[in-house]
Amino acid sequence: MMGLYILLIFMIVGAIIAIEVKDMLSSVIAVGAVGLGLSIVFLILKAPDVAITQLVVEILCLIILIRATLRKDLPFSTTGRWVFNTFITSVFMIVFFLVAVKCFKDLPEFGFPLMRVARTYIEHGKALTGSTNLVTSVILDFRAYDTLGEATILFTAVIAVLTIVRKIGRKKVDMPDEESDE
Amino acid sequence: MSKEHDKGMSLIVKTITRLTVGLILLYGIYIVLHGHVSPGGGFAGGVIITLSFIHLMLAFGKGVAFKRMSKNMMSLFESFGALFFLGIAVLGFSGGYFFLNVISKGEPFRLFSAGIIPLCNIAICMKVGAGIFAIFVALVLLDLDTDKKE
Amino acid sequence: MIIYLLSFILFCLGIYCILRKRNIIKIIVGIIITEYAVNLFFILSAYRIEGRAPIYSAEAEILNMVDPLPHALVLTSIVIGLATTALLVAIAMRIYEKYGTFDITQIRELKG
Known part of the structure; x- marks a missing residue:
């Protein structure tokens, strides 16, 4: 159980580096380190399906983010009401943290779930179901509606990305409208 | 021959890609087909198959990957995956309700067992893989467009 | 209890990044960290002391398995997270193309 604490502290340090470093590429790579650490944590917590998926998705996410940040110089601005914003944010964080500590006391102890x-x-x-992998049987048999909803969300996201990216519609703004004659 | 070498990355990367891309594709197919007896399943396998195509695309330039899997093919796969999944679900009405496991369950720990679950895995794999590959191709093409303008 | 608090600290770091930073890529990074923290909390709540992975074995009988239900929920959540991250990156790249910056304080002309 000691390794779990070490990995979690490693993830927290990686997240702090990702938030505070000024170079964008370093920040994205630090997020990749956090995700790979999360994959090992899933493996320790006896969730091999989730660990495989997290590992693969993390690599793809890293490729997409690096494509987005490559070759762009990004100035780091700290203008504006710096003291006021930091004060408000930290007050919000402290209140949130106190409420969460109160809530966590009512949860079942770590290692003894309700089930x-x-x-x-x-x-x-x-x-x-006849399936020996229980996670697959939960996904595709007991709770197949979840998977159907997930497929719908994925389809919506693909359509949204293709709509944002396309360029064809904008060139015809100045063209006269042909259908108005009829 | 020499024209093909100009696009993409260097010769070392291309040689290693030629050796490894088949293994990655095979591993993805293995994970999808054995999703009900071992860890894995449609989600992870679909993303791994997509990663093999993305590997090809990053190493050889986008022409080679499009030759293997064109845009029409991609939309065909995605639509076929969604319709296949819904079709399996509607097939359950012949026995009673939506998503009923109508096919015989067979013997556990075998490849051909568990009724509709391997078919659902294949459908999910097609849908997730084609969708994520479409997203990646769209982002890469957008990046090329902005580079050309600057 | 302490391990839940560690995952909550990760969540708070992500929220701080979303609220406080001005760069769009940093905001996306914060959203990704928050999502990791929520997934981690789900899997932590499923763990059982001396538990085994929820997969039957042909040779031996496995007695204490961990809870398979949060694993299934997180498995769908990870793939949706990838799709939403790609959507955010596409919007950010469109903004960069139009305004030439990732700084949200300089994007004033929302009329376009």
């Missing part, structure tokens, strides 16, 4: 729903899945999962 009221999951007991059914674990006891009858293999007989009901």
Whole structure:
């Protein structure tokens, strides 16, 4: 269990570096370090499916972010009401933190989950679905509506990206409207 | 021959890519097909298959990857994945309700078992892989356009 | 308890980055860190002492498995996070193309 604490502290240090460093490329690479550490944490916490997915998605995310930040000089500005903004943000953070500490006391202790729903899945999962990987049986059989909604969201995101990126529609602004004659 | 060498990265990267891209594709297909007996599944496998195409695209320039998988092919895969998944779901009405596991479950720990779950994995793999590859291609083309203007 | 607080500190760092920074890429970085923290909290809440991965084995009977339900929720959440990150990056690159900067204080003319 000691390795878990060390990895979490490593992730927090990586996040602080990613937030505070001034070079954008270094910041993006620090986020990549945080994500790969998260993948190892998932592996320690006995979630191999999530670890594989997190590893692969992290690599792809890093490629996309590096494509976005490459070859662009980015000035780092600290103008504006610096003291006021920092004060408001830190007050908000402290209030949020106190409320969260109060809430975490009511949660079940780490290592002893409730598992009221999951007991059914674990006891009858293999007989009901025939799948030996319980995560797959939860995704695609017990809770298949979640996957259907996820596919819809992914489709919407693809359409939104293609709509933002396309350039064809703008050139015809000055052209006369042909259909208005009829 | 010499014209093809101009695009993309250097010769070392191209040689290593030729050796590894098939292995990555094979590993993705393995993860998708064994999603119900071992860790993995449609999401991870779909993204791995996409990564093999992106690897090809980054090493050889975008022409080679488009030759293997054109834009029409991509939209075909995505639509086919979505329709396949919905079709499997609607097939459950023949036995009672949406998403019912109608096919026989077979023997556990075998490749052909668990009824509709391997088919659903394949459908999810097509949908996720084609969608993410479309997003990546759109972002790369946008980047090339802005470079040309500057 | 302490390990929940560590994941919450990660969440707070992400929120601080979203609220305080002025660069759009930094804001995207903050959103990504927040998303990681939420996923981590879900998986932490599923862990069981001396637990095993939720996969049946052909040879031996596995007694105490961890909770498979949060794993399934996080698995869909990660892929959606990738798609939304790509959407944010596309919007940021369009803004850079139009205004020539990533600084949100200099993007005043929202009329376009």
